[in-house]
Amino acid sequence: MNRFAYTRAGTVREAVQALAADPAAQLIAGGTNLVDLMKYNVARPGRLVDINRLPLDAIGEHEGGLRIGALVQNSTAAEDDAVKARYPLLASAILAGASPQLRNAATTGGNLLQRTRCYYFYDEGTPCNKREPGSGCPAITGVNRIHAILGASGACIATHPSDMCVALAALEAVVQVEGPDGARSIPLAEFHRLPGDAPERDTTLAHGEIVLSVDLPAEDFSRHYTYLKLRDRLSYAFALVSVAAALEMDGDTIRSARLALGGVAHKPWRNPEAEARLRGRTATPEAFREAADLILAEARPYAHNAFKIELARRAIVRGLGQAAAGTPQSQTDKRIA
Incomplete structure (x- = not known):
């Protein structure tokens, strides 16, 4: 694991500023994915911006639907009475993922930002276009049992690992983010991206933008x-x-x-x-x-x-x-x- 600086943000604006000011900075909340990547030497952030003190851990009504804060733990979202009653698909998907211990630490925002899974991505001894653009994708001709069958490219055939995000896609959730240029809303369908010729980018977030919440629309798919x-x-x-x-x-x-x-x-x-x-x-x-x-x-x-x-x-x-x-x-x- 590399050496890194540490910043604890007290407000959303502080977090955005700290992240935007350092190209090597990354956010940390539950850390269930990032810490693993750091241990494998796959992620090497020069600075960690801790956002755990931000007021982003609530679930509440929003325009007839629900707004789930970025720091809401996966276990909390899955057991929330309003989520279970109105969006049981989301609760079910969350409970299908990981383990109880991980769900108690993982957050809504962190789940959205999970890196795609691939044997070669996690092995720094092999080339990988996600880790080092232009180095190649050995999965294409290598061991690819878990890999993509749709939307892949000649640069990457990795798959997205989240269960929660599959349910959010079906529910047409909207992700609220804030960055140096202000706030914006990103439909879940546009939040994650296909690899194309830039597989190192898993999402459409710009550097310096952070996830604030996920909004669920009012449609009723509860039965x-x-x-x-x-x-x-x-x-x-x-x-x-x-x-x-x-x-x-x-x-x-x-x-x-x-x-x-x-x-x-x-x-x-x-x-x-x-x-x-x-x-x-x-x-x-x-x-x-x-x-x-x-x-x-x-x-x-x-x-x-x-x-x-x-x-x-x-x-x-x-x-x-x-x-x-x-x-x-x-x-x-x-x-x-």
């Missing part, structure tokens, strides 16, 4: 939803494929559909065309398979992850079926319903 996570172990493992499904139903007819995938791309993956195709349809396996085929039409497998395409197809059909029936996947009994 017909599921978060289905398929992984190598039943606990403490990242998703090979995950599905966040949220439906509005009129009897057996789908009035509105939201669907986001995790474990398949550099960001939570949505396909608006597939969602539109489901609207007005009867909730049947055939309709769900059509949506899955549309989502996966451009999937590109690599040597060790071709299985993900069929796994994703089946997960989409199963997840939409659970959501339509109002029988969400349990995160306590993780056997697939």
Whole structure:
């Protein structure tokens, strides 16, 4: 681990100024991802800006929905009565991730800013375009079982690790940030980015900007939803494929559909065309398979992850079926319903 300076911010403005003034500075809150990266010598911040004293740890009403502060712990968000009642998809996704100990430390903002997962990214003895732009992506021809099948590029095929963000994508959350040029709102769909030719950038945040909160809109997907996570172990493992499904139903007819995938791309993956195709349809396996085929039409497998395409197809059909029936996947009994 490298030597670094330390600043404890007392206000949002102090945090923004400290971060913007030092190109090598990074924020720290729960530290569940950053500290690991520092131990592996992958992240080498010259300064840590501690934001734990900022007043960003509340959950409250906002324009008919909820606003979740950036410093709200994952465990707090998952157990909040308003979140469980109005956005159970989000609570379920959070409980599917990590372990109770990590959820007690991890924060909403930190979860949004997790670095993508890749064996080579975490191994400083190998090249990696995310660590050193232009050095290459050995995952493309190497061990790539956990890697992307959608939205990848010749520079990077890593996947985004968050469960929480997959649910936020389906719920069309909005991220509130503040930086040197003031405040702005970023739709979750635009917050994370595909690798393209700049895989070192996981998000669209500018240097000096910090996450203040996540806003959940007022739409009601509290009855017909599921978060289905398929992984190598039943606990403490990242998703090979995950599905966040949220439906509005009129009897057996789908009035509105939201669907986001995790474990398949550099960001939570949505396909608006597939969602539109489901609207007005009867909730049947055939309709769900059509949506899955549309989502996966451009999937590109690599040597060790071709299985993900069929796994994703089946997960989409199963997840939409659970959501339509109002029988969400349990995160306590993780056997697939």
